[in-house]
Amino acid sequence: MSAALRYEWVRTITVRSTWVLVALGILLPAALTLFVAWATSDFVASGQSAGPGGPGSENFAPFGLSGATVLLLGSLLVTIGAVAFGQEYRHGLIRVTLSVLPHRNAVFAAKTLMVIVVTVATAIIAIAAIALGNYIGLAIGGTSDPTTLSAGLQAQLRALLVVVFFVLVAMALTALSRNQPLGILIPIVGAAVVEPIITLIAQFQEWTWIDWVLPFNGAIASVNTTGAEAWGHLGVSAIWLAAVLIPAWVLFNRRDA
Amino acid sequence: MAIDVQGIGKSFGSTRAVDDLSFHVPDGVVTGFLGPNGAGKSTAMRLMLGLDRGEGATLYNGKTLKAYPHASQVVGTHLDARPFLPGRSARDHLRMLATDAKLPGSRIDEVLDIVGLAEVAKKRPKGFSLGMAQRLGLAGAILADPDALMLDEPANGLDPQSIQWLRQFLKHYASQGKAVLVSSHLLSEMQLMADHIVVIAAGKLVADGTVDELTSLRGDVLVRCDDADRLAGLLGEVPVRREGIDGVAINGLTTDAVGRIAFDNGIAVYELTKRTASLEDTFFELTGEGQQFAFKSVDSAEGGAS
Numbered sequence: 038m039s040a041a042l043r044y045e046w047v048r049t050i051t052v053r054s055t056w057v058l059v060a061l062g063i064l065l066p067a068a069l070t071l072f073v074a075w076a077t078s079d080f081v082a083s084g085q086s087a088g089p090g091g092p093g094s095e096n097f098a099p100f101g102l103s104g105a106t107v108l109l110l111g112s113l114l115v116t117i118g119a120v121a122f123g124q125e126y127r128h129g130l131i132r133v134t135l136s137v138l139p140h141r142n143a144v145f146a147a148k149t150l151m152v153i154v155v156t157v158a159t160a161i162i163a164i165a166a167i168a169l170g171n172y173i174g175l176a177i178g179g180t181s182d183p184t185t186l187s188a189g190l191q192a193q194l195r196a197l198l199v200v201v202f203f204v205l206v207a208m209a210l211t212a213l214s215r216n217q218p219l220g221i222l223i224p225i226v227g228a229a230v231v232e233p234i235i236t237l238i239a240q241f242q243e244w245t246w247i248d249w250v251l252p253f254n255g256a257i258a259s260v261n262t263t264g265a266e267a268w269g270h271l272g273v274s275a276i277w278l279a280a281v282l283i284p285a286w287v288l289f290n291r292r293d294a
Numbered sequence: 295m296a297i298d299v300q301g302i303g304k305s306f307g308s309t310r311a312v313d314d315l316s317f318h319v320p321d322g323v324v325t326g327f328l329g330p331n332g333a334g335k336s337t338a339m340r341l342m343l344g345l346d347r348g349e350g351a352t353l354y355n356g357k358t359l360k361a362y363p364h365a366s367q368v369v370g371t372h373l374d375a376r377p378f379l380p381g382r383s384a385r386d387h388l389r390m391l392a393t394d395a396k397l398p399g400s401r402i403d404e405v406l407d408i409v410g411l412a413e414v415a416k417k418r419p420k421g422f423s424l425g426m427a428q429r430l431g432l433a434g435a436i437l438a439d440p441d442a443l444m445l446d447e448p449a450n451g452l453d454p455q456s457i458q459w460l461r462q463f464l465k466h467y468a469s470q471g472k473a474v475l476v477s478s479h480l481l482s483e484m485q486l487m488a489d490h491i492v493v494i495a496a497g498k499l500v501a502d503g504t505v506d507e508l509t510s511l512r513g514d515v516l517v518r519c520d521d522a523d524r525l526a527g528l529l530g531e532v533p534v535r536r537e538g539i540d541g542v543a544i545n546g547l548t549t550d551a552v553g554r555i556a557f558d559n560g561i562a563v564y565e566l567t568k569r570t571a572s573l574e575d576t577f578f579e580l581t582g583e584g585q586q587f588a589f590k591s592v593d594s595a596e597g598g599a600s
Binding site: 040043044046047048051052053054124128129130132133135136137138139140291292293294 | 340343344345346347359360364365366369371373374376377378379380381382383386387389390391393394396434
């Protein structure tokens with residue numbers, strides 16, 4: 038296992054795309070948050086809502102976190118998960134990898150662990166950068182974030198888990214399909230296009246249960262909600278993750294390299 | 295390090311790609327792995343490494359590859375022409391492979407120097423020629439100084455000087471008591487490089503032996519003498535055929551035996567030559583029915599066009 042971890046570490050850090058994605062993942066959501074915080078600082082100062090889930094509303098996640106910024110962060114980092122298997126299959130490197138490391142369980146575990154480590158490290162910095170962007174944006178607008186520290190930390194932890202969920206789903210889908218673009222596109226298109234449309238239809242049909250079924254919107258909802266409901270959404274996402282990760286692991290062991 | 299292949303097999307749908315294949319790759323010599331296109335060579339190599347799922351087992355000095363703590367020190371492989379990420383530098387690619395056996399950076403530099411890629415070590419290999427890509431693949435295979443090498447068509451894309459270098463390198467590598475299995479379509483090259491040959495066709499073993507054993511099976515003895523008809527008659531059931539006015543080609547007898555028969559019967563011999571078939575002739579004879587994707591013969595192709 039330690040050899041597989043060393044292999045994965047070098048594989049991860051010796052690809053330029055890893056560093057580009059990490060940089061984008063940190064900078065873009067922070068920049069977006071800074072802009073939104075500055076633009077909406079009046080609402081925050083007055084205690085008014087800029088709309089459901091928006092700045093100043095009851096459900097608005099603290100320290101600048103919002104469903105949109107977490108979705109952006111998750112969408113940027115899904116590639117880190119997808120390339121863990123995608124690059125190997127695309128370039129036939131998987132045969133080299135499994136010749137050097139013939140224990141497939143160790144390879145799968147090492148890839149999963151390294152993806153989690155890189156994602157968590159990036160997401161922690163990115164979430165801190167988002168909080169900083171929020172602080173600066175509000176300060177420029179002449180106000181400050183009313184969030185209490187404990188509420189903020191819980192939301193940040195959930196945001197971190199949501200990003201890990203996105204990235205691991207991308208990794209599992211790529212391992213299942215052996216198709217990197219598919220592994221990247223499904224979480225992004227699912228979260229940003231397909232599920233919002235389903236949610237819209239569900240609102241007309243009054244399908245209130247739909248929020249508890251959809252994998253990506255449920256995960257995003259855990260950032261915009263609080264307490265047991267927020268953690269419940271994350272639990273649903275965890276079941277979805279298991280539904281793709283376990284078959285990916287089983288097939289990785291059974292299939293030809 | 296000897297390799298024992300024991301009854302490996304695999305099907306793709308209804309096609310039996312490799313069928314109950316067993317052979318031995320001895321240490322100390324280069325073993326050529328031959329077969330026509332679609333014979334199952336690459337599939338067999340992947341099965342031997344556990345990369346493809348199938349039947350049978352492959353033992354490396356009596357143990358499976360998974361039983362060793364560092365597989366890269368047991369068998370070095372080069373199975374694909376471009377087995378690397380185009381955006382990762384050649385040196386970083388080897389750094390990654392070096393992690394299994396915790397090899398130092400100096401070993402990476404040494405191997406890059408051996409294969410002649412030291413000058414482009416920090417370059418990304420997306421612009422590498424096929425020959426350079428093959429060298430990088432070979433560098434990865436020998437990096438951990440493994441006890442066995444398994445190379446699939448390593449000479450593809452190499453220029454004649456590089457092929458000569460590869461031949462000498464692999465012979466030297468094997469001479470250190472290591473097993474080297476090389477597949478190739480370059481039969482003349484394989485005749486120079488390999489001491490031991492394994493031939494498969496349609497997934498099955500058709501020949502296994504030294505180059506001399508295989509080529510002598512298809513060889514004959516040519517004798518030119520003053521009474522070829524009488525000599526042919528004296529040989530009884532031994533397969534013979536006439537060649538020219540005074541020549542007889544004889545299968546299944548040694549030059550000594552033919553010379554003795556001629557001498558005992560007062561036949562003057564002008565020439566007595568042992569002729570061995572080339573590996574190419576032997577290969578065609580062995581695998582004639584086993585080529586999966588055969589060209590049309592020139593005659594029939596021309597007939598169809600007219």
